[in-house]
Amino acid sequence: MSIFRSAEMKFFTIHVPKEDTYGVVERLASHNFVQFIDANSNAFHRPYTNSLKRCEEVLNKLKILFSKVHKEGLDLP
Numbered sequence: 298m299s300i301f302r303s304a305e306m307k308f309f310t311i312h313v314p315k316e317d318t319y320g321v322v323e324r325l326a327s328h329n330f331v332q333f334i335d336a337n338s339n340a341f342h343r344p345y346t347n348s349l350k351r352c353e354e355v356l357n358k359l360k361i362l363f364s365k366v367h368k369e370g371l372d373l374p
Contacts, residue, residue, distance in 0.1 A: 313321045325331045366373060 311321075322333070326333075363373075
């Protein structure tokens with residue numbers, strides 16, 4: 298055991314068919330002891346990349362909106 302880890306860890310490589318990926322990742326992620334490492338070096342050509350960019354843009358706009366509302370002293374429901 299390393300001084301940098303609180304428990305022994307093992308590294309596994311799994312290959313999952315594309316159509317099963319979301320289900321497998323969801324099931325594994327429901328356990329708090331799983332960490333994922335993406336083996337694909339080019340993460341910008343993923344089918345969900347555009348969705349993530351849109352979500353980040355919406356979050357940024359919401360942060361700006363909330364800061365302006367807070368600056369004006371208004372309460373949101």
